[in-house]
Amino acid sequence: MEDWSARASELYDGGFRPMFIDGDWCAARSGAVIDARNPADGSLLATVPKGDSADIDRAVAAARKAFEGPWSKFTPFERQALLLRIAEGFEAEWESLCLSDTLDMGMPIQRTLANSRRVLGMLRFYAGQAVMIHGNTIPNSFPGEIYSSTVREPVGVVGAIIPWNAPIAGSVWKIAPALATGCTVVLKPSEEASLTVLMIARIMQNAGLPDGVLNIVTGHGSDAGAALAAHPDVDKIVFTGSTATGQAIARAATGNLKKVSLELGGKSPVIVCKDADIDKAVPVAAMAVFANSGQICIAGSRLFVAREIHDEFVRRVAEFASNLKIGHGIATDTDIGPIITARQAERIAGFLAAGADEGAEVLAGGNRADRPDLAGGHFIQPTVFGGVTDQMSIAREEIFGPVISALPFDTIDEVVARANATPYGLAAGVFSTNLGTAHKLAHRIKAGSVWVNMYHAIDPAVPFGGVKMSGYGREGGTEHMEEYLDTKAIWINTD
8 A cells, every 4th residue: 555655646736737628738628626635535736727618619710720720630540559559548547547547536556557457459450441341332223324432521510528437438538539539629527536537638649649639628527528518519419417417418519419428327236046156146146246345337237146146146245245345446355436426425435324224134235334544435334135125226326335235036927027027228247057048138128238257247349338328328338439429312314
């Protein structure tokens, strides 16, 4: 812990960190700032500009100028080379990026460091995709000698809004495909975790990114985010966050009918069949929720367990939860870090109280984590509720905290109906040693991703996204590239 602590004081000293517009590092036009505080102890890390609509206007104008100017001249090969240089920059600065994320939003350092393969893989995957964009020659039935084809063109200026729970990966997932396709970007990070995103902008600038291609405007969602979503010169908006905010963004985007991609909330089911390998399934099912203190949209927070093994399985999950180490993110043995803000911790505590009031049994946790060494931070014990019914608030609402609701089931048809009885459809998990059962469940569950005998697997080549109220559009895979491209048909009369 001492080594990371020393590096932490060198990385952030409470000073001002400007935002990034048109290649310049600048303050907000208003001069207002936001405090960036460590959720583990409340200490001030830095201040960042509190941007608003005036700063969004400036950033969008810079993105438009770059899109129609120098950036439009970059060949696919040149965009690929740039992304590969950016990947090299990320690799060189990886530990600093991870430490920044841990300090700014609390994710344990062991988890941020372990994400390198995914993030570097994304950058290099999209670099490869940059030279794979092509149209088609299409035979047509129009009279005469008519040639018809299609070309794929970048949509233009992309407005991106990301949450606080994974700044490194969240930023790359928005920026890299935009650069690969030839778009430009205005990115608004969460006001709760902006510091790493500013570090990313510097790495990209040092790699040779032209001015205006990427712009970072820090500020509140109600000001800067709303202005970006409604801006008439933004061609596409991409958003990850809550369903309520996603709905507001979709409404704001109707002004100029900009394209919209939304990755929103979830209340994902994990189904443990009676033939599951219990030893393997227990830690995976537990960390499907407890990873990042439950602050993940895909958290498998509804744990459906076959009645034949329910009591043993849930008891072992509760034991696993009780043995997780709660602490500061920079401690290398920490499993459960802090909740992002006092407000969010209070919200989670409200669900803990509601679960008990509604008749659920607390099998592990159930309270705030109060220890002298955690003073000033926002910590919640990893919690397992038993005796849960589908109607309880802890089984219906997205908690975004380390809380599992365990529910027994008797038949496959029953658990499918109950798993699907939610407005969300982001992810799901299935545990079974019977391949036929696994296939049936995977096909019948309404979710964008279904993991069998595993959880949390995300790869740059595989599409990810939700259905129903969990959003639309995909990130990852060739499907992701489609989100940033328009198709133009070209007709030529050769007579």
